[in-house]
Amino acid sequence: MSKDKEIKMITVTIDGKVCQAPYGKTILQIARENGIYIPTMCYLTKVKPIASCRMCVVEIAGVEGMILSCQEVATDGIEVTTNTPQLYTQRQNIMKLYDVNHPLECGVCDKSGECDLQNKTLEFNVATQNFTTREPHRAVENWGFISYDPALCIMCEKCVHVCNEIVGDESLAISVGGYKSTIVNKNLDDGCHECGECMSVCPVGALVSTHFKYSSNAWELTKIPAACSHCSSGCELSYEVKQDKIYRVTNNYEFSSLCGAGRFGYDFENRTNGKDEIDFNNALDAFAKADTIRFSATISNEEALILQRLKEAKGYKLVCDEAKGYQDFLKAYSRISGKSLYGGDLATIKSSKVIVVFGSRVDSDNPMVKYAISTASKHHRARVMYMHPIEDTNLSNIVTQYIKYEVGSEEGVAALLAHALVDRDNLDEDTKVFLDNLDIGNLSAESNVGEEEIDTLVQSLSKRKDFTLVVGADLYSHPRVENIAKLIALIEKHGSFDVVAIPPATNALGVALICELDNQVGDYTIGYNSRGDFTLSALGEGDLDMPSLNQQEGTFTTINKQVVPTNAALEYKGYVLNDIASTLGVKREYTIDYTQELPIDKGYQGVAFDDLKVDFGINGEDLRGYRLQTQGVDSDSILEEIAPLPTYDGLVLYRANAINQFSPFTHKAKELQSQEFLRGSSQFALAAKISDGDEVKFELDGVKYTRVFKIDTSMKGTVAINPTNDKGLSSTLVSSYRYAKLILDVQNK
Amino acid sequence: MSLEKFKDRNIGNQNYTLIGHEAFPQTSGEKFERVMKRMLKGELFVGLWVTLRTMFQALFKGEMHTTKYPFEKLPISPRYRAIHEMLRLLESGHYRCIGCGLCEQICISDCIRMDTRYDENQRKEVSEYTINFGRCIFCGYCAEVCPELAIVHGPRYETSSEQRASFSLFEDMLTPIDALKQQKEYPGFGAISPNADENIKKTPLAY
Known part of the structure; x- marks a missing residue:
């Protein structure tokens, strides 16, 4: 995807510092990139400028008046001054206005200690108040997970913007009424999915978690940087811990987001009293008997590598139902595309102008994909085509075209898409013949996807660029997964689409890359977080306790093809998988000793766990861990004929x-x-x-x-x-x- | 005085003033003479006379000075720092503690532990509050930092008990509700200054 025009570089002088930036960035963005501080109350990097606080005003030489730096695009050669006595007074007055009737309850407020209002009030030295107004009665509202105190609200509108632009629920709105304005949740019963994004961006204590509210002060909690272990996005988060208990989850809300599961599902730890030697010896006996290890893909890369090493040393079969189809998909995909990994990631989705979602119920499979689609839709007016047998009303405000197909007809739909989207120019003869020989009429009739629907989809692509095809778990579990994967790969290779194949479970990508998975279960199975004759479980219902993912260190391989580290938030006293493996002869001192041994031929980089970063860059780049390197693979495969589409009549x-x-x-x-x-x-x-x-x-x-x-x-x-x-x-x-x-x-x- | 002068440990060069006294006896004859002099002079009875006089006054004139502890106690300074008291609001009777956690945070011997929660009236409720008096060093920081004058030091210095937990719970330290009228404002460490009124700045109230 080449850009049409070369982007012009401009030079801006901010407070005497000469800054270079591409044209199109705002003054505030350039200032922040160059480490120049401009105070803001309502600015949030991940959404469009809100421009409600007016704190970011600057002066530009030769321009009269004050300029809002958050929404003013910088032009070449301007000279910006960010701080003058006049600007200071202006900002101080804004802070005084924010402080009008703000309840003096910092002593009990959850936000105290990390409150923007507190910080800026002190920063601008507001010691006296010369504004006043009559305060209306404002009652606290409880919105389920979130509680809203309008008396504390400063109407910065960050919450409304994340709800609309990032999450896409469009639940929050402003009830306009001058000083009496409040935030309202209009979809409280239906439509608000309680993700808590609004709460995380709230600069004051107006929106707080009902469960966390008044239970601890912010400064008493220790932040443990981690990655969310619930889905394949592996979002950045911090477990906030006091006295071996997780109180809440926070994240770097300026640049990244979380869904409700990540934010509120943190206490899934497995508490044990200590090392249970009887259970451990039973486990060793079971490993001696077993010929299969069946495991869930909700494990770390290191554990997956331990299992793979056990397979190599002891010949166990590895069965992972969640990741097997995905592994088959990726293998077949690379045999056409010639790349070990799909091309797109969440950032590609966010910047796309056309997004086709195929075979995934995105808002429950991977909310970050939904957020990314929603961002693309709101920021670039992206056209979103949602192809699925079940219409999803949660996406109705984002989706521009819904294409329903029959259950089971995914292969036919993939063929229809390939037929419509693949560019025939650089295609080899066999594939060209294959595509031309497709019985489009029959496929269209069998899959119930009208040819005119595909035509509409193709028309949407005209005069647009940056296309993404998002595929999901429906395809991986399909019996014809390999041919579907090949067709998808064809669309990416010859159709100017970036493909994002959503991993169906937390670390399905990691498992698919690290482990050689088998199809069949043997006679005696060890289950790791899965059913087996002997189970190792982090859920506390197995034969030997294992630590859950908030109790262990390790890395995940995410949908972004990124290896992200996670840390232990809580103490774990029992045995871990590494103890068993070490006793069985696969010896390492710690589980994280495997981090640097992750297979380099699959794209891992051999970096030690302690060298992995956990933070974001100054401009919001995700610096956690590292990106997998896509490897070249021999592409040899020939497409198979489309199998007769199965029918799923009845229930x-x-x-x-x-x-x-x-x-x-x-x-x-x-x-x-x-x-x-x-x-x-x-x-x-x-x-x-x-x-x-x-x-x-x-x-x-x-x-x-x-x-x-x-x-x-x-x-x-x-x-x-x-x-x-x-x-x-x-x-x-x-x-x-x-x-x-x-x-x-x-x-x- | 500068710090250097304190740190100077070379005592030899410093100027000491000598107090005049008799010369020390040198020979054994002189020593014997001093012993006899002190023995026969009757100095002892000078001191004993004070005792006898006080005994006479106590027994026959009813001027007994002994405090019959534990039935009687001496008054102590209002700034004395003994077992903590939790005060109530005089108007409503509700406990003053707002659960801000500052006392827990400032405590240098790490002996205060509190838990708070969101209660049914949408207030911050103190659900657990304990002070481990085995660790408390009665430094008074908690009372000083308390923004509500809710935790203060009381005069109760007798801290022997069958159980360590006997007076470390919130309810034990809290003023009994029926004794609310007797609750005294704490004058000690952390109390508001006598000129507090002068220091208050008024906020505008135009309506």
Whole structure:
């Protein structure tokens, strides 16, 4: 993707310092990049300038009046002064106005100690107040996870902007009324997904976590830098700890975001009393007997490497249902694309002008992808095509074109996309013949994707650039995953698309790269956070306790193809996987000794754990860990003929967790605990002859479910959504296709 | 005085003033003479006379000076720092502590531990408050830092008990609600200054 025009470099003098910057940046951005301080109250790097505080005013030589540096694009040769007595008085007056009637409850306020208002009031030396007004009565509101105190609110509007631009929920709005203005949550019952983004950006104590509120002072908590272990985004976060208890999670809200699971699902630790030697010896006996290790992809890279080393040393089969399909997908993908890894990442999505989402329910599979799409939509008016058998009303304000296809027809849809999007110019003869010979009419009819729908999609691409294709877990579990992957790779290679293949679980990418996975389970299985004849579990329900991911150090490989470090927030007293491996002959002193041994031929860099950074750069670049290096792979593969598309008539179940739920670990977290329902449309209820509130029994992948059925009015069709996150060790048994035909065993209450 | 002068440990060069006294006895005869002189002079009875006089006054004139501890106690300074007291608001009777955690933070012997929570009335409630008196050094920092004059030092210096926990809980230190009227404002360490009124700046209230 070449830029059309070369970007012009300009020279700006700020406080006598000569700064170079590309044209298009604001004065504030250039100042911050060059380490020049301009005070702000409402500026938030990740959203568009809000311009509500007027603190960032500067003076420019030759220009009358004060200029808002946050939204004024710098031009060549300007001379900016950021601080004069006049500007100081202006800013001091703004702070006085913010302080009007601000309750003097810093002593109890949660924000005290990290409060922007406190800091700036002291910075501008507000010792007297000469403004006054009558204070209206403002009652505290509780919005579930978040509590809003309008009396403390300074109306900086950061929360409204993140909710609209980043999260895309569009729940928060301003109730305009001069001094009586407040923030309102208009989608409290439906639409607000309680991600807590608004709370994290709040500069004062107006929006705080209801659970955390008044439980500790900010300065008493120790911040443990870590990576979120719930989904494949591996977001930056800090566990805030006091006396071996996690009180809350905070993040670098200026540059990065978190979803509700990351923010509120932090207490999933496995408390043990000490090293249980009897259990440990039982585990060693079990390892002597076992021929298979079945594990969940919610593990660190180091643990995955330990398992791989165990496989090499002892010949265990490694089975990871969550990552197997993904590994197959990546392998087949590289055989066409010639690259070991897909091309895009979250940053590519954010800057895209056209985004096609295929085979993923993004807002529950990976919220950061949804946030990125939402940012692209709001910042660049990106066109978003959402292709999925189930329409997702949570995305309705972002999606410009929804394309519904039949369950099971992913291969056909991939072929249709490849046919429409692949540029024939540089294509080899075989592939050209393959694409030209596709029976488009038949595929279109079987998959129920109209040719005119594809035409509309293609039309959206005209006069635009920066395209991203986001593919997800529906494809990895599909029986024809390899051919689908090849078609997707073809679109990336010859269709000016960047592909983002969302890893289906926290470290599915890491597992797919590090471990050689097997298909079949043997006679005696060790389960690691998964069901087995002998289970090692961080959920506290196994035969030997293991530390959960907030109790151990390690690294994850994220959707950004980045290796990010995480640290132990809480003490763990029991045995870890490394102890078992060391006893079995795969010896290292600590688990993190494996960090530098991660396979270099897969793109890892051999950096020791202690050398990995955990922070962001001055301009918001994610400096955590390092990026994987994409390796060249021999591309040899030939596309297979499209198999007859399977039909899924009747009742179908779709495996997807509720928003803010990913795994048994999020289910275990106290704040996120909720009852899971089988959710379907009224049409589904009619077809299944069940009604709202009925208890339903069924079996999938050998796991027995008893679920209460709920009618979801936002859904249509005969596909119901079945969560798995509450099934403990069985939640990871997801080897089959993501959709399953359902035979019901109905029991009325 | 400068610091150097304190640090100077060379005592030999310093100017000492000698107090005049008799010459020390040198020979054994002189020593014997001094012993006999002191023995026969009757100096002892000068001191004993004071004792006898006081005994006479106590026994026959009713001027007993002994304090019958523990039935009687001597008054102590208001700035004395003994077992802490938690005060209440005089108007509402609610405890003054707002749960800000400053006492816990400032405590140099790390003996205060508190937990707070968001209560049903949307206030910050002190759910746990303990002082480990086995560690407390009664330095008074907690009382000094308290912005509400909620924790103060009381005069209760007898700290023997069957259980260490006996007076370390919030409820034990809190003024009993029926004794609210007897609650005295703390004059000691950390109390507001006598000229506090003069130091207050008024905020504008135009309505």
